[in-house]
Amino acid sequence: MTELELIEGLKRGDQSAFRVLVEKYQDLVYNTALGVVQNAPDAEDVAQEVFIQIFRSIATFKSEAKLSTWIYRITTTRALDLLRARKSKKRFGLLKRLWETEEENPLDSIKDFNHPGVALERKEDAAKLFEAIGQLPENQKVAFVLHKLEGLSYQAISEIMDNTVPAVESLMHRARLNLKKLLEKKILNP
Amino acid sequence: MKHEVSEPIDQLISSLDQIKRAPAPAYFYTRLWARMDQTSSASIVGFQLRPALALFAMILLLLVNTFLIINRTPSPTLADVIIKAELQHWSNEFASNDQFPLNESYANWGSNK
Numbered sequence: 436m437t438e439l440e441l442i443e444g445l446k447r448g449d450q451s452a453f454r455v456l457v458e459k460y461q462d463l464v465y466n467t468a469l470g471v472v473q474n475a476p477d478a479e480d481v482a483q484e485v486f487i488q489i490f491r492s493i494a495t496f497k498s499e500a501k502l503s504t505w506i507y508r509i510t511t512t513r514a515l516d517l518l519r520a521r522k523s524k525k526r527f528g529l530l531k532r533l534w535e536t537e538e539e540n541p542l543d544s545i546k547d548f549n550h551p552g553v554a555l556e557r558k559e560d561a562a563k564l565f566e567a568i569g570q571l572p573e574n575q576k577v578a579f580v581l582h583k584l585e586g587l588s589y590q591a592i593s594e595i596m597d598n599t600v601p602a603v604e605s606l607m608h609r610a611r612l613n614l615k616k617l618l619e620k621k622i623l624n625p
Numbered sequence: 626m627k628h629e630v631s632e633p634i635d636q637l638i639s640s641l642d643q644i645k646r647a648p649a650p651a652y653f654y655t656r657l658w659a660r661m662d663q664t665s666s667a668s669i670v671g672f673q674l675r676p677a678l679a680l681f682a683m684i685l686l687l688l689v690n691t692f693l694i695i696n697r698t699p700s701p702t703l704a705d706v707i708i709k710a711e712l713q714h715w716s717n718e719f720a721s722n723d724q725f726p727l728n729e730s731y732a733n734w735g736s737n738k
Contacts, residue, residue: 454654461649469647479650483657490661552645560640567637583641611638618634 438502445493457486463503463585464510466552470580471514473548473565477521481513488513500594507585507595511577518573550584567617575610578603 436444436455444452464485469478488509496505548569553561568576574596581587581595589603596603701709 457654457657461653462646465649465653466647475650479653479656482649482653483660486657487661487664550641550644551647553640554643557640560637561644564637564640584644585646614638615631615634618637622633 439498442493442496442498442502445490453486453490456489460503460506461486464506466584467507467510467580468514469550470568470584471511471576472517472521473569477517478514481510481517484513485510504591504594507581507587508597511581511595515573515577552584563618563621564614567614567621570617571610571613575606575613578606579610579614582607 436452441452441456441459445456461482464482465478468481468485469475472478472481485506489506496502547562548565549558549562550565568579571579577596578592581592582589587595589600589607592598593600593603598606
């Protein structure tokens with residue numbers, strides 16, 4: 436099934452076309468979401484929401500863009516939405532803790548996150564790096580995740596982020612600088 | 626110091642260099658379809674319940690209106706207000722006449738004449 440046939444099938448509400456789409460893109464969506472939210476159940480939740488949104492809004496998809504670009508865009512937006520919700524929950528949690536004795540940090544799941552695609556001997560280093568990635572500003576985080584985890588070129592990332600290639604290069608440069616600072620702090624003050 | 630730290634940092638940053646894509650969990654499609662099914666059936670139930678809800682709201686409104694109509698105190702008409710005012714006026718006049726002894730009032734009545 437070509438991409439065009441797939442899109443046409445989806446626009447007709449064809450369930451088999453939807454199944455093909457999910458099977459083709461589920462790893463892409465899940466891996467991207469996992470890189471941003473750094474928690475497996477949340478990443479699955481985001482991935483499900485992404486496919487539901489695709490199913491509902493496929494009529495708005497313009498065939499000039501690549502389907503994968505559109506899917507990446509939806510995924511990163513949804514993943515960032517979840518992070519924002521988590522942050523506001525954390526703020527509310529701080530207030531709640533004034534009345535409650537039980538301590539629970541919604542960002543605890545980010546610490547010690549292990550990506551299943553990292554080689555065993557690098558797991559410890561990768562966990563530290565992921566913790567630092569989690570502290571990057573949203574745009575830098577998305578650019579870094581798409582480049583490092585999905586292996587996308589700056590050109591592809593610029594299309595997903597609706598930006599220019601030099602802007603993505605700048606984002607990546609700043610992301611690296613910030614990561615170095617964050618990791619330096621972590622090494623000097625473990 | 627900077628040089629001592631930069632090496633492990635570079636090592637940390639390169640830890641994602643040969644990372645493999647994380648596969649979606651098993652039975653992802655089944656769970657996704659179940660969720661979509663649940664969402665759509667919930668919205669269908671909501672849609673089907675809408676006429677019933679509208680009917681319920683209408684009946685409730687009718688009942689409230691009926692209750693209010695039955696229990697309302699009738700507002701006085703203009704004629705009622707006039708009669709009440711006249712009665713009040715007579716009552717006041719009668720009360721003011723009662724303040725004087727009967728004989729005296731007769732005497733005064735005669736002298737006044």
